[in-house]
Amino acid sequence: AYLPGLFGTPQAFGGTPSGINWVHANDHFVCRRAHAIPLLAFSEYEGKHSREESMADMANPVCSHLAWRFREWYRSPRLLAAVAVPPFREMLGRMVEAATDGGGGKVEDGNRRPFVLYSCHDVTLIALLYAIGADFLVSGEDDGGAGMQEAEAYSGMDSSGHVSSRNRNDDVGTTISSTARQPKSWRWWPAYSSTIAFELVRLEDEEQHVIRVILNGDVVRTIPRMSVEDEGLLKEQSLSSRQIFGEMREDDDGQSHNMMNLSDFEQLIRVLEEVGGAGQDGGLFPSAEENELGEMDKIGVDGG
Numbered sequence: 001a002y003l004p005g006l007f008g009t010p011q012a013f014g015g016t017p018s019g020i021n022w023v024h025a026n027d028h029f030v031c032r033r034a035h036a037i038p039l040l041a042f043s044e045y046e047g048k049h050s051r052e053e054s055m056a057d058m059a060n061p062v063c064s065h066l067a068w069r070f071r072e073w074y075r076s077p078r079l080l081a082a083v084a085v086p087p088f089r090e091m092l093g094r095m096v097e098a099a100t101d102g103g104g105g106k107v108e109d110g111n112r113r114p115f116v117l118y119s120c121h122d123v124t125l126i127a128l129l130y131a132i133g134a135d136f137l138v139s140g141e142d143d144g145g146a147g148m149q150e151a152e153a154y155s156g157m158d159s160s161g162h163v164s165s166r167n168r169n170d171d172v173g174t175t176i177s178s179t180a181r182q183p184k185s186w187r188w189w190p191a192y193s194s195t196i197a198f199e200l201v202r203l204e205d206e207e208q209h210v211i212r213v214i215l216n217g218d219v220v221r222t223i224p225r226m227s228v229e230d231e232g233l234l235k236e237q238s239l240s241s242r243q244i245f246g247e248m249r250e251d252d253d254g255q256s257h258n259m260m261n262l263s264d265f266e267q268l269i270r271v272l273e274e275v276g277g278a279g280q281d282g283g284l285f286p287s288a289e290e291n292e293l294g295e296m297d298k299i300g301v302d303g304g
Helices: 022-034 049-073 077-100 122-131 146-155 262-276 288-292
Strands: 196-203 208-215 247-251 254-258
Touching: 022 049, 049 122, 049 146, 077 122, 077 196, 077 208, 077 262, 122 196, 208 262
Parallel strands: none
Antiparallel strands: 196 208, 247 254
């Protein structure tokens, strides 16, 4: 096999009983696409068109399978809380401080707070998106992987790893619309250097602050769990019974965004903490005794 991760790779993370490390396998496609390098460059099969096509055919199935695996892992409220709650708590604290000027009241004009930059892995970014209830992940929409092909088009590379004839520096608006590059289902994986931004926005007319979540330049519609009764992934619960943030709504003054405020964000975090529970030691992960009782068997997926 000439796809890294299929055989004989370290199994400490991402490994399976089959011996396939799906994280390593998927990283091959993500990194080659990001650097506009053919999928079989620097291998003994470089330049062999039929082999390149065979490798390209593996891209969507590998990425789709890994997206499914992490979807199953993040079904665990305890695991999702362990990953998402600490950074969310830190962000909320900084936002409250910025909104109140350190507790002294309204921020004076010109007194700007610096933005805070975090670097993380793609699997962490996915956890944050599940935790805030990104619509395309939690609504259950499944496009069968077509959205991954659109992501390749946006990256300027075709599925075989070759740069398209379009100038990668061209204005993307002339080539692919903003809505076309929006994720359309849970079969999605972040492209290399993907960015999620939590923007604190002051609404001067209403004298309040709201949070706008932006993924790779586009506002994310979110359907978060705002109570412990809410489903993490929508299945039985109707969409009309949930609070939806980040979408356009009609009112007397025209169109406006229904945005999450600081109280909403704090409630979201509290629900994550409550449904995530705590181990006997007070942490979000089970204790060693709970592991022996099979608690951790509920996290993850079986098979290869």
